[in-house]
Amino acid sequence: MTMVNPSDLIADKAAKGLTLLLCHPGVAEEQITVEFGARGFRKSEPCIYLSTRLPAEGIRKSWSMITGSNTGLKVVDGFGWRTGAFKGDIHLKSLGELNVISRTLKSAAPNSTPYRLVVDSFSDIMLEREIEACLMLYKDLAAFLKETGGRGLFAVSAGTHPDWVEVYLQAWADVMIEVKLERSNGRFNTIARISKARDIQSNPSWINFKPTPEGFKPRQPEKMLSEERKFDELQHLFRYITLEEALEIGVNQLKAGSSLTALIASGIERKPQKLLPELFKSARDAVMNGASVKMMFSVTDSNLEVVKTLLRLGIEVRHVKPGLNQILILVDEGVIDFAFMGKSGIYSTHKPIVEQVATYLESVWAEAQKAEDRLQELEKGVESKVTKIFGDGEEAYKFFRKCTDSARHTLFFATTEMGLERIVRGYSYKELADRGVKLRGLAPITNRNIELTRLLSRYGDLRHMENNTIRIAIVDDERVFMFQAMPEGPDPESGFQNMFYSNEEQYIDAFKRMTETLWKRGISAKRWLKVLDAVEKITSTISPDQLFNDLARISSELTDSEIGMAANYDKRTRSFSTPILYTLPTGMIRDKTSTDSINRAIKIFYDELLSGETVTLANLSGHRDFNGRQLGASPLKSLLAVPIINPVTEVVGFLAAGNKKGGRQYSRSNKKILKFLAQKAAIRIQLLIEEFQKFFPSLGSK
Incomplete structure (x- = not known):
C-alpha cells in the first residue's frame, strides 16, 4: 500500500x-x-x-x-x-x-x-x-x-x-x-x-x-x-503498521484508560485474529472504568452474536452500510488508518490529523443506525439499505442469482447484442414467468440473436434498442445492478467483477427513470422481427423494380400507414423518378389522378431529401409551400420520408410513408424503422448497380 x-x-x-x-x-x-x-x-x-x-x-x-x-x-x-x-x-x-x-x-x-x-x-x-x-x-x-x-x-x-x-x-x-x-x-x-x-x-x-x-x-x-x-517532511507525522500492530495499539490504549471510536471494515469483527478477544476484553474494562468505547460496522446475520456480546459488555455499537474497506480507529493518543485489503496501515499522533479524523467519525456516528434498531430489523427480515461495488466476481454472481431467482413481481434487464445468450443461460426466465414475474428486456435485436429473441419473447416483453451497451438489471423495482464488463463469457462469473448494486431509493428511482426513458425509445421485438424479415426479403431481391415495389409496401406496413412510397434518384435528370405508390389494403396505386396529386405533393420536399434530411409532417396542408389550388384534393395528409444514402454519402433515392392510421403522428420508432430500411436498401441498390448496371442505368456512375 x-x-x-x-x-x-x-x-x-x-x-x-x-x-x-x-x-x-x-x-x-x-x-x-x-x-x-x-x-x-x-x-x-x-x-x-x-x-x-x-x-x-x-x-x-x-x-x-x-x-x-x-x-x-x-x-x-x-x-x-x-x-x-x-x-x-x-x-x-x-x-x-x-x-x-x-x-x-x-x-x-x-x-x-x-x-x-x-x-x-x-x-x-x-x-x-x-x-x-x-x-x-x-x-x-x-x-x-x-x-x-x-x-x-x-x-x-x-x-x-x-x-x-x-x-x-x-x-x-x-x-x-x-x-x-x-x-x-x-x-x-x-x-x-x-x-x-x-x-x-x-x-x-x-x-x-x-x-x-x-x-x-x-x-x-x-x-x-x-x-x-516539503510534503516528504510529513513522513515524521505517521508510521506504517500491520493489522496486528494496529489491534495491539488499540488494546494498549484501552488498558491505559483511553476512549476509543472505531469504524471497522466489513468482516473484520468476525475474523479469527488472536488479538480480537483481548481487544473486546480491554474495551469492556475501559467502559467499566468510565471510558467511552464506540464501534461502527455492518451489522448482518453473520455477526449477530458478536454484536450482542459487545452490547452486553457496555460497548456502543452502530450499523453502517456494508462495503467498507477501511479500518479507522480513534483513540485519545492518535489515529489508526488501515486499509483492510492491504498489508499495512498508518498510525499518527499528529494533533491536526487526530482532530480531523475525530470530526469525520463524529459525522459518521451521527448518521449510523443504532445496533438495537438494526437487530430488530434483522429479526423481522428487513434488508439494510446499501450501495456497494462487488470486487469479487464469484461473490457478485452468487448474490445476483439469489436476487433474480427470488424475484416476486418484475425483472427488467438491458443488455448487449450477445448478452441475450447470457440471459437465456443465466436467468431462470421460465420459472419466473410461471410464477407471474413480469419480464422486460432491452437489447439490440439482430440476425445474430433473432432465435434467442423469439424464445425470450414467449415469456416476457422484449424491445429493440440499437447499439445498446448499458448492462443493467432491476429486480422488483427494489434492487438495481449494473455491470462494468461484458457478462457474456463462458464462465458464469465472467463479467461480474466490480458489479454495482444498490437497494437505496435514490438510486432505484434514478435508474428507473433512465431505463423507462430507454424503454419508451425502444421498438417492440414483435415489430422489429418483422423489420428483420423485411430486410431479408430486400437483400434477396434481384430485380430493381421489385426492390422498389417491396420498399413501398414495407414502408406502409411497418409504420401502420395508408400509403407507402419509394423512388430512385436519376442522375441524368437530376431529380427523383416517379415514386412507386402502395396503399393498404388495395396494393399498388394505379389511379392516375391520385398518383399525380401525391407526386406533386411529395415534390415539395425533394430539396430536403437531396440534402440528406428526414421529412416529418403531421399535417401536410400546414407546410409553408403547400398550394391547395396547385395540388388539388391530394389524398396525402401526413408524411414521413427518409433519403436512401449510399456508402459514399450520395442520395440514391427515398422511401416514405403517408397518412398514419387513426390520424396519429409518426413516432420516433417509425423514423428508426424507415432509416434502418433505407440503410439496407442503399446497400442492396449498390450491389444491383454493380451486378446489373445495364438494367439500372438511372443509378449509374455517369
Whole structure:
C-alpha cells in the first residue's frame, strides 16, 4: 500500500487508466489538467487535450509556460464550436456527436507509445446530450485507456449532475480526486483529497497545494506545516503498521484508560485474529472504568452474536452500510488508518490529523443506525439499505442469482447484442414467468440473436434498442445492478467483477427513470422481427423494380400507414423518378389522378431529401409551400420520408410513408424503422448497380 498526496497522484503515481477529477465551483481545473499532461511530456508521453472551456491558444500558452516547449500537445478543439472559430489541431463542430468524439480521441491516440488523454470538461459534453448516452461514451473511453495503456484525466463539475451520475462516473474510474476552494485567513486555497484510488492508501484530510513553474507543490495549513517545508517532511507525522500492530495499539490504549471510536471494515469483527478477544476484553474494562468505547460496522446475520456480546459488555455499537474497506480507529493518543485489503496501515499522533479524523467519525456516528434498531430489523427480515461495488466476481454472481431467482413481481434487464445468450443461460426466465414475474428486456435485436429473441419473447416483453451497451438489471423495482464488463463469457462469473448494486431509493428511482426513458425509445421485438424479415426479403431481391415495389409496401406496413412510397434518384435528370405508390389494403396505386396529386405533393420536399434530411409532417396542408389550388384534393395528409444514402454519402433515392392510421403522428420508432430500411436498401441498390448496371442505368456512375 502506498501513501500518496493528490498532486503526486494526478501527476505520476496513479495506475494507468482513468482518473476522475471532481471540481467544486471556483476551481481553475485547467491548471491541474495541463500540469497532468505536462508531467507526461517530461516522460516523452504525448498529450491529447480535449478542451471545451478554454480556447486552444490558452491551453497551448499554459503548456509552453510549464514545459518550455510547443511540442508534445495535440489540442482537440471543443470550444470553438460555440463561435465557429476553431484554433485547435483537431476540430469538434459539436459536443453532441458522441460517436465523433469517441472516434476522434481514439484515432488521435498513438498506437504503441504511452500517452495521456485530458477531457476538460466532461460535464460540458453531458450538457449537450442525454446523460445515459454520455455515460456510455465515458465507459467506452475508460476501457480504451486500459486497453491501450493510456493515462486519462476527465474533469467533471461537482454538483451539476444527479448523485447517481457521479456514482456511475466513480465506478468506472481507477482514481477519483476531489478539488475545492477553502477560505483560510482571508484568502482562498486550492485543496484536494483522494476519494478513491486502487492500491493507494490516503489519510482523509484535504491536502492544500499550489501551482508553480515546476508543477504542483503541496502545502499544509499553517497549523500543520509551513508552506516552505516539503510534503516528504510529513513522513515524521505517521508510521506504517500491520493489522496486528494496529489491534495491539488499540488494546494498549484501552488498558491505559483511553476512549476509543472505531469504524471497522466489513468482516473484520468476525475474523479469527488472536488479538480480537483481548481487544473486546480491554474495551469492556475501559467502559467499566468510565471510558467511552464506540464501534461502527455492518451489522448482518453473520455477526449477530458478536454484536450482542459487545452490547452486553457496555460497548456502543452502530450499523453502517456494508462495503467498507477501511479500518479507522480513534483513540485519545492518535489515529489508526488501515486499509483492510492491504498489508499495512498508518498510525499518527499528529494533533491536526487526530482532530480531523475525530470530526469525520463524529459525522459518521451521527448518521449510523443504532445496533438495537438494526437487530430488530434483522429479526423481522428487513434488508439494510446499501450501495456497494462487488470486487469479487464469484461473490457478485452468487448474490445476483439469489436476487433474480427470488424475484416476486418484475425483472427488467438491458443488455448487449450477445448478452441475450447470457440471459437465456443465466436467468431462470421460465420459472419466473410461471410464477407471474413480469419480464422486460432491452437489447439490440439482430440476425445474430433473432432465435434467442423469439424464445425470450414467449415469456416476457422484449424491445429493440440499437447499439445498446448499458448492462443493467432491476429486480422488483427494489434492487438495481449494473455491470462494468461484458457478462457474456463462458464462465458464469465472467463479467461480474466490480458489479454495482444498490437497494437505496435514490438510486432505484434514478435508474428507473433512465431505463423507462430507454424503454419508451425502444421498438417492440414483435415489430422489429418483422423489420428483420423485411430486410431479408430486400437483400434477396434481384430485380430493381421489385426492390422498389417491396420498399413501398414495407414502408406502409411497418409504420401502420395508408400509403407507402419509394423512388430512385436519376442522375441524368437530376431529380427523383416517379415514386412507386402502395396503399393498404388495395396494393399498388394505379389511379392516375391520385398518383399525380401525391407526386406533386411529395415534390415539395425533394430539396430536403437531396440534402440528406428526414421529412416529418403531421399535417401536410400546414407546410409553408403547400398550394391547395396547385395540388388539388391530394389524398396525402401526413408524411414521413427518409433519403436512401449510399456508402459514399450520395442520395440514391427515398422511401416514405403517408397518412398514419387513426390520424396519429409518426413516432420516433417509425423514423428508426424507415432509416434502418433505407440503410439496407442503399446497400442492396449498390450491389444491383454493380451486378446489373445495364438494367439500372438511372443509378449509374455517369
